[in-house]
Amino acid sequence: MTTIKELKKALETQQTTARAVVEEMIAKIEDPAGEGGRVYLTSYADQARAQADAVDSARQSGAFLPPYAGIPLSIKDLFDVAGETTTAGSVALKASDPASADAPIVQNLRRAGFILMGKVNMTEFAFSGLGINPHFGTPLSVYDRESGRIPGGSSSGGAVSVADGMAVGTIGTDTGGSCRIPAAFNGIVGFKPTAKRVSKDGVIPLSTTLDSVGPLTNSVSCAAILDDILAGGLGVDVDPFPLAGLRLGVLQTKVMADLDDTVAAVYAQTLKRLSELGATLIDFHCEAIDEIPAGNPKGAIVVAESFAWHRDLLEQRGDLYDSFVKGRLEGGRGITAAAYIEMLEIRNAIIQKVAPQTAVFDAVIMPTVAVIPPVLADLEDPAAAGKVNGLILRNTSVGNYLDRCAITVPVNKPGEAPVGLMLMGEHGADRRILAIGKGIADAL
Numbered sequence: 071m072t073t074i075k076e077l078k079k080a081l082e083t084q085q086t087t088a089r090a091v092v093e094e095m096i097a098k099i100e101d102p103a104g105e106g107g108r109v110y111l112t113s114y115a116d117q118a119r120a121q122a123d124a125v126d127s128a129r130q131s132g133a134f135l136p137p138y139a140g141i142p143l144s145i146k147d148l149f150d151v152a153g154e155t156t157t158a159g160s161v162a163l164k165a166s167d168p169a170s171a172d173a174p175i176v177q178n179l180r181r182a183g184f185i186l187m188g189k190v191n192m193t194e195f196a197f198s199g200l201g202i203n204p205h206f207g208t209p210l211s212v213y214d215r216e217s218g219r220i221p222g223g224s225s226s227g228g229a230v231s232v233a234d235g236m237a238v239g240t241i242g243t244d245t246g247g248s249c250r251i252p253a254a255f256n257g258i259v260g261f262k263p264t265a266k267r268v269s270k271d272g273v274i275p276l277s278t279t280l281d282s283v284g285p286l287t288n289s290v291s292c293a294a295i296l297d298d299i300l301a302g303g304l305g306v307d308v309d310p311f312p313l314a315g316l317r318l319g320v321l322q323t324k325v326m327a328d329l330d331d332t333v334a335a336v337y338a339q340t341l342k343r344l345s346e347l348g349a350t351l352i353d354f355h356c357e358a359i360d361e362i363p364a365g366n367p368k369g370a371i372v373v374a375e376s377f378a379w380h381r382d383l384l385e386q387r388g389d390l391y392d393s394f395v396k397g398r399l400e401g402g403r404g405i406t407a408a409a410y411i412e413m414l415e416i417r418n419a420i421i422q423k424v425a426p427q428t429a430v431f432d433a434v435i436m437p438t439v440a441v442i443p444p445v446l447a448d449l450e451d452p453a454a455a456g457k458v459n460g461l462i463l464r465n466t467s468v469g470n471y472l473d474r475c476a477i478t479v480p481v482n483k484p485g486e487a488p489v490g491l492m493l494m495g496e497h498g499a500d501r502r503i504l505a506i507g508k509g510i511a512d513a514l
Contacts, residue, residue: 074141074238074292075307081140084129088122088140088185095142095187098236105234108207109227111147112154112189118142121185137305138295139183144237146228147189148196149173150272158274159192159224161205162383162390173272175241175283175300182299187237191227194392196243196276197376197399199251199463200455201226202446204392211443212256213488219443222252222462224276229256229286239287239296245276245372247439247466249284250478254438254490257480259511260286261293262466263500264475268300275379277372279414280470290479290508297504308501310509311432313347318493319354319431324363325465330441336489337437340481340514347513354434358423362471365416368401369467374410377402394452421472421497429496433506436465438478438490465492475500477507481514 080086096115099106125140150156150169157163172180179186191206193199201223202208209226211219212233221230225242229252232240242249244262253260261284268283275281285296294308320341329337345351377384380399388396428434440461449455469476474497478490493510495503 072288074138074295077141077238078138088125089119091140092118092122092142092185095236098234105209105230106236108209109190109231109236110188111191111206114186114188118185118187136181136183140185142185142187142237143179144187144190144228144231144240145176146192146225146242148192148243148274149176151176156274158195159203160194162387174269178299178302182305190231190240193224193226194395196224196245196248197395198223199247199459200449201252208446213443218446220446222255222443224248225252225286229253229258232258232286232288239285239292242284242286243273244282244284245280246369246463246470249286250438250466250476250492251462253286254478255443255488257488258286258288259290259293259479261297261477262469262475263297264498265473267500277375279371279375290504290511294504297500308505308508310512311505313349313509313513316349317432318349318351319428319434320351321434321436322353322355323359325436328440328461329437332442332487333437333440333489336482340491343514356424356427358420359468361420362468365420366413366471370405371413373398373402374405394455417471424472433493433495433503436492438465438492440465442487469494473497475503477503479507479511
């Protein structure tokens, strides 16, 4: 019962109870041989048990229950929960005031009946695609755990919580790939909505321009259900889009550079299978997309906006920051207002250039990440970590820069290294790209 729909049915037909499901999750979280101690920064075990008992009692009495009552989720340590300090994976915020109210997305999840199991680990302040956290430890990717591979970031703990069965789904944020990268590195689904689709109130920002809030799950159906709830809906799924006649633009820009052998081989095989299943694949060259790095050098839009939020905190508690994150934030000191405005103008111009070129496709596709999860021990040198971080973020960040929706689905064979296929849709076409993602995932 790894999907929301499967668990919903099992609960409603009383094949299991909410308490039994919650206890199974808690056992995995508290298993000293597992990753739970590095995944969950705050555990809601007692509250989850009480909520599960209330759900079971109401169900037995025939009382009305919300549609997803009793299904356990985790949430990134970036969302406000009333009465708690939101720490964003950092010790620098531990002395801050507690939140006065739940973030709207937390309210929406509770209203739908989900049980929150706790807040999960992340890259400090969401500022890296690696998923490394020196304060609370780094949860390891579900793949090749003996080698100790990074989980991807910044929604690292959330991805591992789903992959290891410590939650049925999780909610993360995505500024340059922070939902899709850890999803790809852990063999699950990650969805980045169009930025304005889901409220960011009650969420500690990284970039007010590029941030978005989305789910990481075991299936595209799960992602579609959670996306609808996050956006204020009732939790409606999408129907799979048929592959026959589907027009897929196969991006041939710099996103295809420096692929490792595993990703290159799996991606090529995936394209072959999609063609055999009836999709029309069209190689797609877009010079405007290759202009993005020059228009946003070293992620300067994020650097400028994040520094504006962190400036005072850096002065007061900068010694408590992860040195890797602090170094990136400090780069914002030298960005002038004129340079920042110019970068936003260039971004708008690139968005306008790309729009008519991608409108002829149902989706644009590319590898989600150029490499399989690197070994954590190989990234101790800051220069090496910075280079790998840039490569890992390269493909996913295209969707954020263009303000598109995008989804990653796993396309590797079971037991093999995780590889994600990314589908990027048009601005605002979130439900359509979910339907296409579901059609492809089901067919593959």
